[in-house]
Amino acid sequence: MPQYPDISFWMSSIQTNASDSQPQLTSRPQLTQSQDVDVAIIGAGYSGLWIAYYLKQQAPNLNIAILEANTVGFGASGRNGGWLMGSVEGEDRLLSGLETSQKQQAHHHIYGIVNEAKGVFDREGIDCDFSHGGWLSAAARYPEQLTMARKTMANLQAEGHSAEAFQWLEGDELKARLNIHNPYGGIFSPHAARIHPAKLVTGLARAVERLGVNIYENTPVTNLSVSEQNSNTLTTDFGTVKADIVLPCVEGFSYKLEAHRRYILPIQSLIVATEPLSDTQWQDIGLQNNEVFSDTCRLITYGQRSADNRLIFGSRGTYQFGGKPKSSFSDSVTVFSDIGKLMREFFPALADTPITHCWGGTLGMPRSKSPHALFDPHSGVGSIGGYAGEGVGASNLMARTLVDLILNRESELTAMPWAYHTTMKKALRRWEPEPFRWLAYKSILATLIREEAILSNPTSPSWKRKFIHGAAGAANSIL
Ligand SMILES: Cc1cc2nc3c(=O)[nH]c(=O)nc-3n(C[C@H](O)[C@H](O)[C@H](O)COP(=O)(O)OP(=O)(O)OC[C@H]3O[C@@H](n4cnc5c(N)ncnc54)[C@H](O)[C@@H]3O)c2cc1C
Structure with missing residues (x-):
């Protein structure tokens, strides 16, 4: 029977394997009394922690406190698929207005995320199972995927990405790296690494604490009162925190912060882990360089080979009416079973391999589909987020950009189209009110699931395949 851990396989693995040489889960105090600080950060996920790290490095005298509603890594940062990507979601639209030289500069910063993060891991002794094996996107289940992958490749080239950054793989080249079903073809990019999400988030937390940042756990912020004179107040049940600079970094949990609610839509994504596979099984599957991989389809399907040789496999999203976040997934047995079936469709040799852990998490989808x-x-309020499910690496880049904005430095990063020297209200688009966004999300998801069912059935007639493929493409472009 699979386990449904409270947070994720990742968090439970560091809990149960804790020893002197391995990362341990540290429990931290709640806020016990009101205080004044220079910078108050809400949320101890990658966003809040990367900001604290770079801010403290560059302005060591700042007094910084992080207020976390639960524990470090309780959000998506302790639950994700462990792809550290040198890319940002929605990059094509985000960079589309830039001149060629500025676009190249943007690509340079985006590709550079993986090495920048690795530099910090080395300096700070963060052992998070980092393995820089790159990223494979596979068209390998039905023929329409090949057309989609070729189109993606053509778009990447048209956007000015180099042949080194994204390489086309013929079917046999794909099969040599990832031995899945019908290897039609795919794309390889070296700009991605495999990591252990919980080791990363807990390692970062310890690094910022060493720099003098205070992290308060089990301290939800219940209200944020903003003043034009940079004197902002955070309310908690245990006292207030006054700060010149306030940085809410709650991504998929904006539901409880009134001013943020309509900007980031919380979407749930689910994920499973197998028991550790044998060397023989891995020789059959491939991923010998620990590449992370995805399926060329609209229902975002992704995986990694973990350092302890499990296959970690995630897919599908859900949305709860009103934008409520969700943290417990033991009731999602049917979805986990669908993910298991899909995993075995990819890798028939795993037909009898037990799935040992099932969990999920809440990510944040911005209306523009790209991060900020x-x-x-004027108010001293700032934020990063809107990663649309690709925040492991992007949070590092956005944090460095935000730190330049806060310290009022003009830099290449502050000239990028993801940087805004203004309020969220002025910079970002809002989502439509309910029930429109719930209805839109549910009907689009239903179309994408129907597309999957029809296209992955080899006996579906060609008129039906064409119709659903076109309808799903149109539906997907609405969101
Ligand atoms: C299943 C899944 C798989 C994913 N896979 C990948 C992947 O492979 N690669 C990738 O790049 N991205 C992936 N993502 C997305 C990535 O994990 C997120 O983009 C990233 O972790 C966001 O970090 P964050 O710090 O902004 O938010 P979070 O990690 O969600 O942190 C927000 C924190 O704020 C706290 N909080 C919320 N409200 C309050 C409050 N009122 N007061 C105090 N604290 C509060 C929460 O408890 C939480 O700890 C995945 C996400 C999920 C859910």
Whole structure:
């Protein structure tokens, strides 16, 4: 029987394997009394922690506190698929207005995320099972995937990405790296690494604490009162925190912060882990360089080979009416079973391999589908986020951008189209009110699931395949 851990396989693995040489789960105090600080950060996920790290590095005298509603890594940062990507979601639209030289500069910063993060891991002794094996996107289940992958490749080339950054793989080249079903073809990019999400988030937390940042756990912020004179107040049940600079970094949990609610839509994504596979099984599957991999389909399907040789496999999203986040997934047995079936469709040799862990998490989808770093110097309020499920690496880049904005430095990063020197209200688009967004999300998801069912059935007639493929493409472009 699979386990449904409270947070994730990742968090439970560091809990149960804790020893002196391995990362341990540290429990941290709640806020016990009101205080004044220079910078108050809400949320101890990658966003809040990367900001604290770079801010403290560059302005060591700042007094920084992080207020976390639960524990470090309780959000998506302790639950994700462990792809550290040198890319940002929605990059094509985000960079589309830039001149060629500025676009190249943007690509340079985006590709550079993986090496920048690795530099910090080395300096700070963060052992998070980092393995820089790159990323494979596979068209390998039905023929329409090949057309989609070729189109993606053509778009990447048209956007000015180099042949080194994204390489086309013929079917046999794909099969040599990832031995899945019908290897039609695929794309390889070296700009991605495999990591252990919980080791990363807990390692970062310890690094910022060493720099003098205070992290308060089990301290939900219940209200944020903003003043134009950079004197902002955070309310908690245990006291208030007054700060010149306030940085809410709650991504998929914006539901409880009134001012953020309509900007980031919380979407749930689910994921499973097998028992550790044998060397023989891995020789059959491939991923010998620990590449992370995805399926060329609209229902975002992704995986990694973990350092302890499990296959970690995630897919599908859900949305709860009103944008409520969700943290417990033991009731999602049918979805986990569908993910298991899909995993075995990919890798028939795993037909009898037990799935040992099932969990999920809440990520944040911005209306523009691309991330942001914004800071309003008048109120001292700023934020990063909107990663649309690709925040492991992007949070590092957005944090560095935000720190330049806060310290009022003009840099290449603050000139990028993800940087805003203003309020969220002025910079970002809002989602439509309910029930429109719930209805839109549910009907689009139903179309994408129908597309999958028809296209992955080899006996579906060609008129039906064409119709659903076109309808799903149109539906997907609405969101
Ligand atoms: C299943 C899944 C798989 C994913 N896979 C990948 C992947 O492979 N690669 C990738 O790049 N991205 C992936 N993502 C997305 C990635 O994990 C997120 O983009 C990233 O972790 C966001 O970090 P964050 O710090 O902004 O938010 P979070 O990690 O969600 O942190 C927000 C924190 O804020 C706290 N909080 C919320 N409200 C309050 C409050 N009122 N007061 C105090 N604290 C509060 C929460 O408890 C939480 O700890 C995945 C996400 C999920 C759910």
